[in-house]
Amino acid sequence: MLRIGYGLLYLVFLLREFPHRDEIWGPGSPWTPALARELFDQTGWNSILTLSDSRAYFELCYALALATSALFALGWRTRVLSVLFAVVVISFHARAIFMTDGGDNLVLLMAIYLAFTACGRRWSLDARRVRLRAARTEAPAQLVKRPVLRQLRESRATLTTVVHNCGMFVIAVQVCFLYGSAGLFKVQGASWGAGTALHFVLNLRLFQPWPALSHLVDQHTILIAVAGYMTVLLQVAFPFVLFGRLKYPVLAMLLGMHLGIAVLMGLPLFSGAMIIADAAFLPDRFYTSLPYLWQRVALRAGVGQPEPSPAARAGSVPAQVRPTTGSLKSPSAGT
Structure with a gap:
């Protein structure tokens, strides 16, 4: 939900400011790239928008920012896109730092935190790709026979789970402090x-x-x-x-x-x-119940299909990618 929400929110924000992009972040801004770089030397901030004063370069960066926000919300190659999304938010925030408000600051922090979470495990194109790949596989995947490779996979799954949970904990603490x-x-x-x-x-x-x-x-x-x-x-x-x-x-x-x-x-x-x-x-049960609630509302309105069974409701959220051995718990679906 955080991935979809912040990806769409920043996409709408960039589209809303599209007519004013040059005055806010571009070469035609009163806060010129030279002034921004001078401030970066004092504050330690940085931005990809100040690497060149060319208008073509700025337009390319803006188009890439729109594409990154959209693909991040859709959950395509989330591990890479989450880092690129954080870079985009940091760059645009730093470029016009005197025009930001509390919303920009929070989106900036959340974009950094989400880069450490497994936010593409559910409701994403990555999850859909994993489901389709599993459906095309006729025989179940064979367990890794080599102990070293098996241990490496288990260690990777454990590390992913720990980092994800730590990221979610930091997000929760940040909101509580706020x-x-x-x-x-x-x-x-x-x-x-x-x-x-x-x-x-x-x-x-x-x-x-x-x-x-x-x-x-x-x-x-x-x-x-x-x-x-x-x-x-x-x-x-x-x-x-x-x-x-x-x-x-x-x-x-x-x-x-x-x-x-x-x-x-x-x-x-x-x-x-x-x-x-x-x-x-x-909690997760709130999101897994959304399809069921939607079916009930549609049924009362006289449209839609009958309410799904409890078994169908349990599978309404795509399953996460789990370790091969099945001995570790996968990250929470909170993101």
């Missing part, structure tokens, strides 16, 4: 304690894509105060509710909060990045 620190920072503010913070936010011209809608919402003072207190409470409590059923209503309320931020404040990239990050905390 919510917790944001909530604790708000607690220190007098406006959040008085319940007036969202009132001031709704009246900032910089974050008013639809001023009439912002003023309409701002008229409900009690609702605004309650929403402000709930925002602080949800963010502070988020790291402490992840191990129980209470996390589901909390995630649902956070979804509503981020949708409100996207609409009222005009920050769709930030909201999308946070919603996708929250999806990492949903």
